[in-house]
Amino acid sequence: MARSDKTLLRRPWRTLVIAAVFAFDSLFGAFAPARAALQVRVDQGVTEPIPLAIPDFLGNPQAGRDIAAVVRADLERSGLFRSLSPASFIEKIVDINTPPRFGDWRTVQAQGLVTGQAVMQPDGRLKVDFRLWDIFGESQMVGLQYMTTPENWRRIAHLVSDSIYERITGEKGYFDTRIVFVAESGPKLNRRKRLAVMDQDGANPVFLTQGDYLVLTPRFNPTAQMIAYMSYIQAKPRVYLFDLETGRQEMLGNFPTMTFSPRFSPDGKSVVMALETNGNSDIYLMDLATRTTKRLTNDPGIDTAPSFSPDGKQITFESNRGGSQQIYVMNADGSNVHRISFGAGKNGTPVWSPRGDLIAFTKITPNYFGVGVMRPDGSGERLLSHGWQDEGPTWAPNGRVIMYTRTLQAGPGGAGGGSQIWSIDITGKNERRVLSPGDASDPAWSPLIQ
């Protein structure tokens, strides 16, 4: 009994000691101070091109070199990417179907790697595969394959560029697009102005008219197959349509007076333009199917340069109804007209961004012409470029880049001068000249080719 009692006495103690240990463990385990993560707010950075490695594509040597060169040029021209020198590459890509040695590409400071191959098929077509690799994530970001006729290799290269651009920036690319513009040549007193189109990188220029008549303000329709422009055919300044597929052109409507400054609606079913009557101009909308017109403005001031919002619900235009040339916005039916530009100088040629967030315009001051952007409510005005005469903005289809005409001031005796096409990012960076055959003006960017 005594023994039994001692045992009983010892057991509760032992139990209690164990319980105490557990109690302390659980107590301090549960309430031990958590190490809070250090909180840091990063609000400064750089806006520099992302370094990409783009070796020549494998397969057909000529096509592989050419396609890679166009891809490199496309991406570099965007200002968002920097193509690393192939001489610095450590790994030689021999098979695009196996993952690269990511460490080697990190060593050369590449953040992305493009591998591809262009192979001629037995049926005469060209097959192009490419992959974009995330060097840090060590994974494939995109991999696509194209088949086309060999003559189409440039378009394939642009499509590859678009895919890379879209995957990294989150926005659609704009490389598989065209520019319609006015090509200028000849002496100043007998200037020849021809309607022309070219790829967005300046390649494949084609003249659509012979230069017998002055042409102005060409604009693409949403399918990039039709162009509306103004021409002085037979000394009658009117708006015309040019069908790129058939080469056929026709006068739009039969107005007794001048029509000008046309632009397609986002659905391509109508054209909004200015019509001059007795020295005054107002904005009209023409239905392309029925050729009926509807007057949208009715004001003694000069209303012109209309441009639809991408949703087709509003139109921005310029008017001097307030005493000076300024930018206005109205509903697509002509109601709710209100002025949005109040900055210094005059403001004109507004063009709504395809993504809807901004309106590009020409700023006119006594000292310079510039191209700027503002929000559709007129806020956030920023001047992106300015020169002796920078004017006439047009948007890339992704709303990220603007092209415009830069007219150079002629020197003493009329030397120099001329007009060029330039482009600039909406951040105000990456301003650069667009190659064109001779002098060029009045560019209009096409949507993505379909």
Added chain:
Amino acid sequence: MLKRSIIVSGALHVGIIAAATIAWPHALAFPADETPPNIPVDLVTIADVSNVAPTVQEQQKVETPPDEPAPPQPAAAPPPPPEAEVAPPPPDKTPTPKPKEAEQNAVPPAKPALPRRRPQAPQRFDVDTVLALLDKRTPKPVAPPPNAKPAEQTIKGLGDQSALSLDLKDALLAQMRECWNVPVGAPNPEQLIVQVRVFLTQDGSLAQPPQLEPATRAAAATNGYMRTAAEAALRAVNVCEPYKRLPPDKYDAWREIVMTFDPSKMIGR
């Protein structure tokens, strides 16, 4: 006998609870120099007043002469009129083998976490927080008199924590501003705020791939611009590795970092 055991047991429980109540706040205070208090107001203050010049050397740039785009064809010999170009067929399926899905790349799979306790929600009772609030009302210390003798040992107090926190943040910011390529071209870029959780080893390397915080991850899954912003932030964390400017002896303070990337100040620059 049983009664005595119950009494002993009860007394010991009371004793344990009393000991825990007394010892707990002290236990919280012990690692005070390891865990900076997380006071949001302090973050703003630090960002405003600190002005540590970046001393991180710029990354070596590989200069590359840009490839010239193919020159246009001469105007004198214009190509034939444009014909309907044969559009290439829509992209086929991704060539095989397919190593990984691109989408997975945005959020790299997490490697095994560090052998440490995950940060927890703020405790119900945080002595440091209370002291820090009191500390704010305390005037800043004036310069010591000339005859003041330095203490034999530095006392790790709350002020020291703030200074540590400030130094760490400035060191990090100085480095991050060289690596973060800000996506300012997106619409409303000021709204593209990204939070990334970073785990570091003591030598400043990434202990595991940086991770998007849940809110950022959710936004990036549905918004292309947000995904781009998130990927830019992840790239920045990767490009900046290793984080050599962080003091190894304060490793506990920076082993886990939540970086908030806010592009609002970079718009228009």
